[in-house]
Amino acid sequence: MKYETVIGLEVHVELATKSKIFCSCSAHSYGADPNAHVCPACCGMPGMLPVVNKRVVDYGMKAGLMLNCHINRTTTFDKKSYYYPDLPAAYQTTQWFAPVAVNGLVEIETSKGKKGVRIKQIHMEEDAGKLVHDIREDTTHVDFNRTSVPLIEIVSQPDLSSAEEVEAYLERLKTLLRFAKVAECEMAHGTMRCDVNLSVRPEGSDKLGVRAEMKNMNSIEAIKRAIEYETARHIDAIENGTEVLRQETRRWDDIKGKSYAMRTKETAGDYRYFPDPNVMPVVIDDEWFDSIKASLPELPEVKRARYTDEYGLSDYDAEQLTKSIALCECFEKAYEVCGNAKDVANWIISEAMSILNVRKMTYDMLDVDGKALGELINLVSGGKVSRVNGKKILSAMFDDPHIDPAKYAESNGYVVSNDTGLIEKVVAQVIAGDPKAVSDFKGGKEKALMSLFGRCMKELKGNCDPQVLRTILIDAINAL
Amino acid sequence: MERDMLRKLELLNQLRLTEEQKDDILAFFADREKEMETLEKFDTSATERMVHVMPITTVVREDVVSQPFAREDLQRGAPETDEGYWCVPRVVE
Numbered sequence: 192m193k194y195e196t197v198i199g200l201e202v203h204v205e206l207a208t209k210s211k212i213f214c215s216c217s218a219h220s221y222g223a224d225p226n227a228h229v230c231p232a233c234c235g236m237p238g239m240l241p242v243v244n245k246r247v248v249d250y251g252m253k254a255g256l257m258l259n260c261h262i263n264r265t266t267t268f269d270k271k272s273y274y275y276p277d278l279p280a281a282y283q284t285t286q287w288f289a290p291v292a293v294n295g296l297v298e299i300e301t302s303k304g305k306k307g308v309r310i311k312q313i314h315m316e317e318d319a320g321k322l323v324h325d326i327r328e329d330t331t332h333v334d335f336n337r338t339s340v341p342l343i344e345i346v347s348q349p350d351l352s353s354a355e356e357v358e359a360y361l362e363r364l365k366t367l368l369r370f371a372k373v374a375e376c377e378m379a380h381g382t383m384r385c386d387v388n389l390s391v392r393p394e395g396s397d398k399l400g401v402r403a404e405m406k407n408m409n410s411i412e413a414i415k416r417a418i419e420y421e422t423a424r425h426i427d428a429i430e431n432g433t434e435v436l437r438q439e440t441r442r443w444d445d446i447k448g449k450s451y452a453m454r455t456k457e458t459a460g461d462y463r464y465f466p467d468p469n470v471m472p473v474v475i476d477d478e479w480f481d482s483i484k485a486s487l488p489e490l491p492e493v494k495r496a497r498y499t500d501e502y503g504l505s506d507y508d509a510e511q512l513t514k515s516i517a518l519c520e521c522f523e524k525a526y527e528v529c530g531n532a533k534d535v536a537n538w539i540i541s542e543a544m545s546i547l548n549v550r551k552m553t554y555d556m557l558d559v560d561g562k563a564l565g566e567l568i569n570l571v572s573g574g575k576v577s578r579v580n581g582k583k584i585l586s587a588m589f590d591d592p593h594i595d596p597a598k599y600a601e602s603n604g605y606v607v608s609n610d611t612g613l614i615e616k617v618v619a620q621v622i623a624g625d626p627k628a629v630s631d632f633k634g635g636k637e638k639a640l641m642s643l644f645g646r647c648m649k650e651l652k653g654n655c656d657p658q659v660l661r662t663i664l665i666d667a668i669n670a671l
Numbered sequence: 672m673e674r675d676m677l678r679k680l681e682l683l684n685q686l687r688l689t690e691e692q693k694d695d696i697l698a699f700f701a702d703r704e705k706e707m708e709t710l711e712k713f714d715t716s717a718t719e720r721m722v723h724v725m726p727i728t729t730v731v732r733e734d735v736v737s738q739p740f741a742r743e744d745l746q747r748g749a750p751e752t753d754e755g756y757w758c759v760p761r762v763v764e
Contacts, residue, residue: 208734215737225755230740246734267722272683276759289722323756324763331763332756461683471729472722 193394194429196422198357198387199349201404202364203342204374205318205382206250212317212341213241213284213470220336233317233339235279240469243268247341248291248473250373251315252483254343255292257367258310262480266291268315268470272463276333277319285316285344287464289472297347297367299359308360309348318342343374349388349399354415361385361411369555370488370516377553378410385414391425400425401436405450407443417443421450494519502532511540515554518544524561529568538568542585550589558592559585567596577653580605607654614660617650618667629668640664672700 211218214232232239248266255262269287295310320338322331345364351357365376365383376383385408390400405421408414421441427433440457441450489497491513498509512518518539525535543564547554564585571581576596584605588594600606608614621643622629631639647660677696681688688696742755751758 210734210736215732215735216739217736224742226742226745226757227755228739229742229745231745234745236745243729243731244734245731248731265722276757276762289720322762324761326753326756327758329761330751330753330758331761332753333759334756460679463680463683466723471727473731474728 192430194391194422194426195394196352196418196425197349197390197392197399198351198353198418200345200347200351200357200360201386201388202345202347202361203318203384203386204254204345204364204368204376206247206341206343207372207374208244208246208250208341210244211339212244212247212315213339216339218340223336225332225334226336229335229338233279234335235281235338241284241467243470243473244341247315248475249483250341250371251291251313251343252475252480253371253373253487254345254368255295255313256484256487257371257373258292258295258297258313258345258364260292260295260310260313262292262475263289264475264480265289265472266315266475267472268467269464270467275319276331277322278317278338279320279333279335283317283319284467284470286314287459288466290314291343291473297360297363299356299363301353301355301359306350306356308350308356311346311348313343313345316342316344349390354418357387357414357418358411361414366491370491372488372516375555381409387414387418387421389418389421389425391422391429400429402438403436403450404440405443406440406453408445413443413445416445416448417450420448424450488516498522498532502526504532504536508533508536508540511544512536515557517555517557521557521559521561521564525565525568528562528565529572531568531572534568534572535565538564538585542582546586546589559588560592563588563592563594563596570596570600574656575607576600576605577607577655577657579653604652605654607656608651611659611663614647614651614655614663615667617647618660618664621646621650622664622667622671629671632668640668643668672697672704 206218208218210216211233214230216230216233217228220228232241251266252262266286267289268284270282271285271287272281273283274281290312292313293311295313297308297310299306299308318337318340320333320335322333324331326332347360351360361383368374368376374382378384387405387408388402389405390402392398392400403421403425405417408417420443424434425436428436437452437455439455440453442453443450495509495513498504498512499506504512512522521543522532522535522539525538526532529535543557543559544554547557567576567581567584567588570576570584571578576584580600584594584596584599584603587599588596625643625646628639628643632643644657644661644664647664648655648657651660674693674697677688677693680686746752746757749757
């Protein structure tokens with residue numbers, strides 16, 4: 192018998208806000224001491240009242256609109272009973288009855304073509320703290336730095352049917368949310384986490400099989416492996432009766448390549464959701480809604496088409512630039528200054544992206560001012576700075592985004608010299624020091640000229656128009 | 672509300688109810704269900720959903736970070752701390 196896998200995803204995304212969702216503690220505690228970013232509110236002290244961070248609602252709305260959702264203009268927070276030491280209040284403040292966004296659609300593309308994945312809802316909620324179990328044998332140590340860091344949970348309908356589709360869906364979510372600048376979405380950093388709900392049924396059946404929820408996958412590759420393993424486990428159980436399938440939550444062990452039962456899956460009733468009496472409804476008026484709608488970015492595929500149609504870039508260049516909103520913004524600003532799209536694309540793709548790769552930075556981490564890049568390109572194309580030194584200036588702009596390329600070139604001796612007297616002096620020194628290369632060139636060896644040219648350029652620290660140098664060099668040799 | 676559901680809620684809420692209390696609760700919910708049946712006869716498809724009983728909205732704050740509280744002050748009442756962590760009995764095997 193043929194089977195089909197039915198998959199729905201619950202994706203948690205950490206929002207890129209400065210402060211937590213209900214208090215003004217910092218939301219960024221990487222490398223901080225335990226409990227260094229906490230206050231009575233996020234520690235669940237009795238009597239403390241939450242105050243909603245406006246930017247969390249902004250980002251919740253933005254995410255909803257990027258995923259083609261309907262925005263609930265009155266959205267409410269609820270308490271989800273959750274008795275575990277990583278949430279000190281013994282409940283999580285989340286959204287259940289009126290989440291910020293519902294009924295969306297995300298289009299994905301796989302080897303089988305295009306497909307729409309329905310979004311059930313996006314809700315805003317607080318993250319839990321961190322538990323450390325390996326300091327002492329009898330004790331769990333609790334760190335509340337992460338408690339109340341804002342999350343959105345994106346719940347899809349069970350519209351996915353393979354690991355390939357799941358990968359395409361997650362990549363699409365990442366792209367859309369990064370373009371909207373609401374989240375980093377880096378699974379390796381824990382800013383995007385994914386739980387997979389999976390069941391298996393005979394192909395063509397309209398009845399869903401027994402569902403397992405899988406947790407603890409830390410990369411898209413791990414998710415794909417977990418889906419393949421779990422699908423095989425379900426089919427084996429159905430066909431061979433190797434085990435009785437139960438609705439449960441399972442933990443994926445990527446090293447062993449196996450999933451293990453954690454607990455019988457809770458249902459909504461187990462969480463005893465109820466409206467949070469401490470947070471009144473958030474009402475999104477027209478002005479607020481319109482301002483968020485107006486702030487949405489152009490979608491990557493729309494930008495891609497515009498870059499080829501409007502700027503005449505190749506499909507490859509447009510594809511590369513639209514890998515990140517930071518690259519796009521840098522490109523567009525630089526183009527405004529220098530007006531040469533191909534030149535800007537080359538500088539970003541060949542130089543800036545290489546520097547990012549060498550420094551192990553993501554494309555979204557590009558912090559070079561596009562206007563300054565445009566000015567740098569003007570300096571190089573105008574012959575005022577050599578390309579070699581232009582690259583050095585760009586590298587310095589990565590270290591300090593406030594660098595003015597012209598001033599930096601001036602103060603570091605990178606401005607191309609028009610002093611032919613200096614060039615002639617250097618040429619004379621170089622050819623006097625290597626009579627063999629001179630005679631080789633005179634004997635027809637073109638390579639010998641390149642060697643002399645390179646040494647002259649080095650002496651001049653690259654600050655010389657290559658054509659001028661070449662002419663002076665050949666004239667000097669011929670005059671011998 | 673069935674007796675099984677009530678037993679589950681009793682467990683979840685860590686309550687211990689007498690049989691008499693359970694009977695009272697079940698009778699209470701049976702009455703409410705009858706009232707709901709009456710309410711369900713109304714067509715509310717064109718009625719805007721009510722999310723709160725009062726016409727009240729929350730205040731929101733700007734996304735600004737303030738100084739954190741002194742950890743020592745927050746942990747003053749804790750039964751046990753260790754190197755800045757709160758300590759609880761071990762929760763995993």
